[in-house]
Amino acid sequence: MFVMFALGLAAPYVLLSLQPAWVRFLPKPGPWMEKFKMAMGFPMLATALFLLSLLDVHYGDEGVLWVGFFVVCVAVAAWLWGQFVQRGSRRRGLALALAGLFVAGGFVFALEMQLDWRHRQPPTAGAPAARKPGGINWQPWSREAVQAARTESRPVLVDFTARWCPNCRVNKRTSIEIPSVKRKLAEINAVTLIGDYTRFPPVITEELKHFNRAGVPLVLVYPKDANKPPIVLPELLTPSIVLDALDKAVN
Numbered sequence: 001m002f003v004m005f006a007l008g009l010a011a012p013y014v015l016l017s018l019q020p021a022w023v024r025f026l027p028k029p030g031p032w033m034e035k036f037k038m039a040m041g042f043p044m045l046a047t048a049l050f051l052l053s054l055l056d057v058h059y060g061d062e063g064v065l066w067v068g069f070f071v072v073c074v075a076v077a078a079w080l081w082g083q084f085v086q087r088g089s090r091r092r093g094l095a096l097a098l099a100g101l102f103v104a105g106g107f108v109f110a111l112e113m114q115l116d117w118r119h120r121q122p123p124t125a126g127a128p129a130a131r132k133p134g135g136i137n138w139q140p141w142s143r144e145a146v147q148a149a150r151t152e153s154r155p156v157l158v159d160f161t162a163r164w165c166p167n168c169r170v171n172k173r174t175s176i177e178i179p180s181v182k183r184k185l186a187e188i189n190a191v192t193l194i195g196d197y198t199r200f201p202p203v204i205t206e207e208l209k210h211f212n213r214a215g216v217p218l219v220l221v222y223p224k225d226a227n228k229p230p231i232v233l234p235e236l237l238t239p240s241i242v243l244d245a246l247d248k249a250v251n
Contacts, residue, residue, distance in 0.1 A: 054164050057198045059115060066110040073106025135177055136185065141195035141204075146222060149191040155249035156222035157185065158230075160195040160204060167235060168217040175237035176219070184243055188224075188250045221245040 016022055048071070055064045077099035084095030111117050139145060141158055149156045159176065161168040175181070185192060195204045197216045208218055211232055219233040219242075231245045 141193040
């Protein structure tokens with residue numbers, strides 16, 4: 001995902017290097033660039049808020065507060081650096097000392113003293129999020145849970161997902177947690193298991209490697225016949241892909 005994002009950012013430069021004449025179509029430098037720079041701060045702020053929203057899984061609700069406090073300290077230090085150090089102020093030494101004080105003080109007070117981030121509990125496979133009314137009855141994934149369901153000759157749908165994975169959210173919203181798939185799961189008496197990879201539990205890392213995946217999403221459908229291998233679904237799902245796999249699981 002990040003590689004594709006980086007390639008997307010680099011694409012305009014590659015095109016202009018191949019076709020230098022296209023430069024004339026670009027807008028001329030001017031005051032609009034300053035306004036554009038400020039406007040780009042809002043997507044960056046939204047990104048920061050999204051990343052902060054993921055921290056409660058690692059550090060709890062209170063941890064989000066202290067990480068946010070440290071980020072504010074870093075922001076103040078960056079402002080001091082840009083305003084007084086880079087612009088050649090006569091008080092560069094004082095500004096530099098204050099910037100360092102904000103970063104070091106925020107780190108020690110927020111992350112070391114309050115959050116104690118070095119001594120967090122190791123990640124585990126995790127339990128599924130709270131079930132929404134009318135949603136799929138997800139159970140925590142484990143190899144034992146898969147084996148138990150297959151011993152009972154029941155098909156199994158496994159969703160390896162993470163809170164920071166946008167593709168996982170899209171798949172669940174458009175192709176898994178939808179009425180047609182819910183009806184099919186109930187019809188075939190399927191077991192639904194979810195593997196939470198938000199905190200990178202090693203047991204799920206091993207399972208992803210087993211299916212030649214570097215990360216999530218990974219959705220598997222195990223046939224009710226325990227002698228048949230699981231059906232590995234593509235990373236981007238559609239309702240028909242999921243329904244077809246469930247149909248194959250009972251045939």
